[in-house]
Amino acid sequence: MAQILAFAGSNSSTSINYKLVRHTVSLIADHKIQVLNMANFPFPMFSVDLEAREGYSNSLIELKNDIQTADGLVLSVNEHNSYPSAYFKNLLDWLSRIERKFLLDTQLLLMSTSPGRRGGKGSLEASRSMLERFGGTIAATFSLPSFNDNFDMEKGIVDDALRAQHSEALQTFLSML
Template identity: 60%
Template structure:
């Protein structure tokens, strides 16, 4: 049976993108999902010197294997100053050094959220342009603007009806492909 790996591009313990991932995973029935909290996956800043001296960490190798074993990925990318976080860019750098096609054949639901009205759109667009180089097939995207206004952390759901429907449609498109 197909399985899904879900995580946020943030290593923050209070990541709103991870909140969006957890909400999305809660909507999936009948497909096994492995949800990763990247706050538990520290990776040093990539450098060729570090790669040559120390190679690849066990946690990086295991993450790469988990990506390869999955049929689909749910990723929610955060945004820092209009760009993907340094953490997520660093993660991509490490994974691509281990295997350039680390996402080969993976169906992806790519999401983002932010406190602002743009909902992390700049980061989403940049990652949408980037990860197909590593074999990913992005089958759906979703951006949640103004997280604090449109998501209830108490009820753990998207509160705006239109955005909730848009999210469900993106998730349904993704699940049809997995």
């Protein structure tokens, strides 16, 4: 049984990426899963002055430890103007200051969704590059376009082709654990 940590790269209380994460982990059996709602993790903007003055918060150190004890991460990144949100970039900045390769030996299912037709693909690609830099292995990716048209809170992904792509990405990720 693998340990899986799941969260969205968004700190919004209404995050559609968090909804996609919750749906995805609901499909996983026989693994230990920890889901984090990043709306509960209000990290300050990174600055070397703040780091020197205050160091690292307990919640940041605990998050890094949770990431490093996990065998895999289910992560869905939001998109602001075709790039990862400032919140997610800030989170990576803080984590990488504690330990540069904080994702070493960690398999990732990297996803994105947005209300638009591109499904957060710009953010997904930029995030992929950053996460690999910190030692993560991207086992599979999935992008869900037009979230409001293609997702139902009770049924999950409603488009057959997209549901099949999601299932394939999830199975690929799970096979790498």
